[in-house]
Amino acid sequence: MTALGASLDEKSELTDAVFRRVARLAKENWGLNLEDGKRPLVTARLWKRVIASGAGDFPSYIGKVEDGDQVECDHFISALTTNVTHFFREQHHFDLLESSILPRFRGRGPLRIWSAGCSSGQEPYSIAASVRAVLGASADARILATDVDPDILERAQKAVYTNSETSFPNPALEARVFDKKHEEQQRAVRANLVDLITFRRLNLIQPWPISGRFDVIFCRNVAIYFDKPTQANLWAQFAAHLNPNGFLFIGHSERIETPEAIGLCPAGITTYQKQ
Ligand SMILES: C[S@@+](CC[C@H](N)C(=O)[O-])C[C@H]1O[C@@H](n2cnc3c(N)ncnc32)[C@H](O)[C@@H]1O
Structure with missing residues (x-):
């Protein structure tokens, strides 16, 4: 050498x-x-x-x-950071959202949803697509999408994806997010989904500049990178930021050890509801 x-x-x-x-x-x-x-x-x-x-x-x-x-x-x-994500990832959460949670907000609002650790945006745009599918054009809903990584947040806000980034569980879900398969490389998310979302930079382990509570919180495949005490503290903070009967969705390999200790009860696969 x-x-x-x-x-x-x-x-x-x-x-x-x-x-x-x-x-x-x-x-x-x-x-x-x-x-x-x-x-x-x-x-x-x-x-x-x-x-x-x-x-x-x-x-x-x-x-x-x-x-x-x-x-x-x-x-x-x-x-x-690891930013892997997909549209309608862990589809069972979206099934529950559409069948049991969103219908409760027909004709009433405001509905507040938080996608915490939103990465390049596929999660909040999927949530927005579910909101439009169930509550329609007049939905009284806001989605807050946050991430600590400034580069990935900028990509999320652009709402433009290459064909290789747009895998979906099925074509019907894809049609909710994009008009049609473009010949070009770039595909823009439907404007009526973008309209529902506010993107902000937020570090989950620093104090949160957030007022008010949420009806649904998605924090999936984020806490997996934290140690157990940090995870436990995060779950407790999410519980405190949920409205009564609100829902918390976490990632497939994450667990809340004693949900009842923080006022949550299990409500489905990696899903918890505030008591
Ligand atoms: C694997 S992605 C998960 C994306 C999406 N939630 C999903 O399940 O498809 C994890 C995201 O968590 C974000 N993240 C990691 N540490 C964070 C922290 N301290 N505060 C906020 N976001 C964080 C990363 O930047 C990354 O975009």
């Missing part, structure tokens, strides 16, 4: 000590639980920022994030 090659390898290696700094930052600021098995992935994702930021090596780069450099903090969290 050349001398240059050796020095590059050293610079691009995330040592035990520096990985611990990364993990501490991710946990304390964003709740993310980075176990050692994630080190290769974290190394690959953050190395791009080491280069782009001009820091030159991992310790200097992490120092910028530790010092609170806002630009690098934003890139850091974008690099570490």
Whole structure:
């Protein structure tokens, strides 16, 4: 190996000590639980920022994030989040929403729904499609969609997807969200769905600038990246932000250990209702 090659390898290696700094930052600021098995992935994702930021090596780069450099903090969290999502993911939640929850709001409102950890927007646009399907054009409904990752939130707000990002459980659901399959690469979400949604940046493990309560909260496949105490605290906060009889949907591999302790009762697959 050349001398240059050796020095590059050293610079691009995330040592035990520096990985611990990364993990501490991710946990304390964003709740993310980075176990050692994630080190290769974290190394690959953050190395791009080491280069782009001009820091030159991992310790200097992490120092910028530790010092609170806002630009690098934003890139850091974008690099570490997992944003996988689909339209009508875990379709049973949408079935319950349409059969049992939304009909209660016919002719009455306002209905407030929160998609927390909305990623690139497929979840809130699917919720909006369900709201339009059940409550129609005059629905008195608002959907708040939040995420901590500024890049993914910007993509969500654009409401434009490539054909490869638009897989659906069936063509009928697809037709609710998009006019028709375009020949072009870009497809825009129907305007009457976009109209229902407000996007905001929000870090779930910092105090929430949210007033009022919700009738339905979706927080799916987000808490899975947090440790157990952080998850428990999150579930309790969601419970406190639900209206009486409101519903909380969580991800397929997530669990609320003692829902009754926070005023919730099980109401279906990974679904809880406020008592
Ligand atoms: C795997 S996606 C889930 C998207 C969607 N809820 C679904 O189930 O398809 C997880 C999302 O959680 C967001 N996230 C991670 N940590 C967060 C935090 N501390 N506050 C808010 N959002 C967070 C990520 O940015 C990412 O977009």
